[in-house]
Amino acid sequence: MDPVPKPKVTLTSSLISTQDIRQQRPSVERPLPGDLPLQVLEEWEAVDATGQTAHVTTIFLRGSECRFTCLMCDLWRHTHQSATAPGAIPAQIASVVNSASQFMGLSETHARWVKLYNAASFFDSQNIPPSDLSRIAPLLAQFGRVIVENHPCLLPWSRIRQFQAEITGRLEIAMGLETVEPQILQRLNKRMRIEDFSKAVKECQQHNVDVRAFVLLQLPWLAPAEALAWCCRSIDTAIQLGVRHVSVIPMRSGNGAMDTLAQQGFFEVPRAAALEKIMQEYWACTDSLVTVDTWDWTQLAGLCAECSMKRRQRLVQMNTSRKWLEPISCAKCHEQLS
Helix, strand or coil, X not given: CCCCCCCCCCCCCCCCCHXXXXXXXXXXXXXXXXXXXXXXXXXXXXXXXXXXXXXXXXXXXXXXXXXXXXXXXXXXXXXXXXXXXCCHHHHHHHHHHCCCCCCCCCCCCCEEEEEEECCCCXXXXXXXXXXXHHHHHHHHCCCCEEEEECCCCCCCHHHHHHHHHHCCCEXXXXXXXXXXXXXXXXXXXXXXXXXXXXXXXXXXXXXXXEEEEEEEECCCCCCHHHHHHHHHHHHHHHHHHCCCEEEEEECCCCCCHHHHHHHCCCCCCCEHHHHHHHHHHHCCCCCCXXXXXXXXXXXXXXXXXXXXXXXXXXXXHHHHHCCCCCCCCCCCCCCCCC
């Protein structure tokens, strides 16, 4: 790719503080303590660059809201506002992993992983009571890898090491790097510096814990070309740090703050072609596994009914197979990977 340009933007939006971000939130009906998991996904994920795959059970848990109020986050919609009650998270996990039909059709040779995503920090005592960790660990005995999400500045290692010792699978912590553009990282209200993320990765490596990094595509305050370049620089940084898996997530509106930024002209929805460009650049990377997130694919710009699902399926297949597939050209909307 071309060298990453320096940002040519003036950061004038007032959406910086936690209070400002919270005031922009739309009204939503929060879940109640004791509710079952928000959603469970059964999917396949690449193990490494060879194309070997693992079956992954992703459990979107309902717990308390994250203590960090990031500018781009909309996951708070699915959390309750009081601290998570003891026993609530183990009960939600048990309701999934104790299902007799979960692994129907899978042979014993398939790797089986689990993601426990709670829209907050797994090792924050406010989100998951420390006493629950020993109740959760036995429920995960059938999984060879346990992936949890956590803020890089909130890693209580005595608690993590205990949980790591109690599970039978390998522990992986997913953390948001978001971007290495320092001005915008500060504006995201993540309350983290790039040095904090680097330190967290090194600590994980010292404790034999794998790391998954989240990187954002199409940051506010950046033109599309600059945003793509900074996304690539952020991916490169994660790779250099030794992150096992880098997941690229297109930014989206809908949480209030991002909608306000869009109205002010500071944010535009990322184009599908930008995500395809990321895949073109990193599908063959062997130092780290780089994948693109297609969760809200239909919300991306530059799609039409004729090509949308074909282009999404191509990326899904490349995420898992790590094999190059020719881009989809669409005569109707004239979008194609350049």
